[in-house]
Amino acid sequence: MRKGTETSSFGVSARIGHNADKFYQSNLYKGIELTEETDFTINRLNTDITNKIFFHSSESMIELPNNSVHLMITSPPYNVTKEYDENLTLQQYLSLIERVMKETYRVLINGGRACINIANVGRKPYIPLTDYINQIMTEIGFNNRGQIIWDKAASAGGSCAWGSWQSASNPSLRDVHEYILVYSKGSLKRVKGVDTISKIVFLEWTKSIWKMNTESARRVNHPAPFPEELPHRLINLYSFENDVVLDPFMGSGTTAIAAIKNGRRFVGYDISEEYIKIANNRIACVSNSLFK
Template identity: 25%
Template sequence: MVDLDGIDDLDVHWSTSEEMTEVKDGTVQSVITSPPYWDLKDYGHEDQIGTADKSYEHYHDRMETVWSQCYDVLRDDGTMWVVVDTVMERGNLQLLPYHIAERAEDVGFVLQDMVTWYKPTAIAGMTDRNVVNKKEYVIYLSKSKDHKFRDKEGQNGLEDPAVAEGHRLGNLWRHPVKRGTVGQNVLHKAPYPTSLINRIVEVSTEPGDTVLDPFFGSGTTAVSALELDRRCIGYELNEEFREVISERLASLQQCSLTEF
């Protein structure tokens, strides 16, 4: 494991992202995150968004506070990418990605697209009477209409439906979920694949830029950002994730030493 406090270009704050006073306004190039869902996954902290909220609307009120904080710290040409899916609430399907997008627009964000993340290895449905859920959404928002987008850097291979030879990046992205050591970790129940975050980092930032994850979790955003020579700032309520993140970044540092 490594000491997170000693890693260059990484700042982790063990507090709520509803108040990000440690980050200066206008200094972040891209926000990349997968937020807690309403009344679905318990990540082990009594004040966490999603399980400590009185209602679906109260959940979105708290989320809007986070989006407002993200808007303030973003550069004028910055973007925000939110990986999230629909959820079932008492037997009713809630279009969570669209509701998040609406609240982000209320803050001032511009909705650029709803990218579909295709997960070919997924095997579970929302209920026993539902089809198997093979997708999530990536809400693509910008602080202004004149924002940074580096299309050419985001191509990951011709097997991806988002990429055809000689064509621009599409809005259907194929990234299988691999059940590795993080996927089996009982603390974090919903890690996203590094390949997905690599693509977002590459299309939305340049080396040396700062990436922010307001729901840091197991640290996938940091793995991608640091590996691609970006700075990373994270906020996480549950400090029990410290060991998981340390182990992942230790593996990253070891890979770098091996390559050197």
């Protein structure tokens, strides 16, 4: 009989009949365990709750019962003095993220996924928001599924913030990437539903670097939209047809649009009436063209 390969100490390469037991039983994994959830109840959302954006803070998602959402995709405010940012201290900012992510945990089903698009900010010193948020997510109980690097290089503007020009005096890194942090609540597996992903894109999107152009703020009338391609990929990779996709920081409605186009339902929150209006207009345009 052919012997299965083992995980090498340098990571994982292509193989058949791979056996990773030795790796997961090694000292590296001592004290590191998956959080298990025993409640597999799914509370189906009524149609008067889905396909809506609620106008209040997602720190309290009172409209949503426990275990009712299959996938959360969001890009929170980065607290970098954008129009909608509240100039919070780092601690206040992280507390806001923690409150919203605790609510997200409550409303996700066992096996539901959470994907957070976030960048690190500043230079003097660099603030690794990804590290802090990852810590918060782990403390809440989310199981870490990995990180996607969003390579924005192709559409990144020619930022000149390189510090000392052509000199080792004080060169500064110019980030042309952001992150998508991926988590599961409880079970890593979902009970199978109707998949909507092709073989070719599955092979491509399970790789951890995604090249995607940025979205124009002017085009969608919001200061910090992500491109539709971002929720489009996450929805097809991490959810089944007719699932409910939550965005607790909905902005111009990009997650909702990707959800509708991919045969999912959405629910969202934003504290700006103006952005909700913009989102609802975009959603109506898409719905009209799809369902007329």
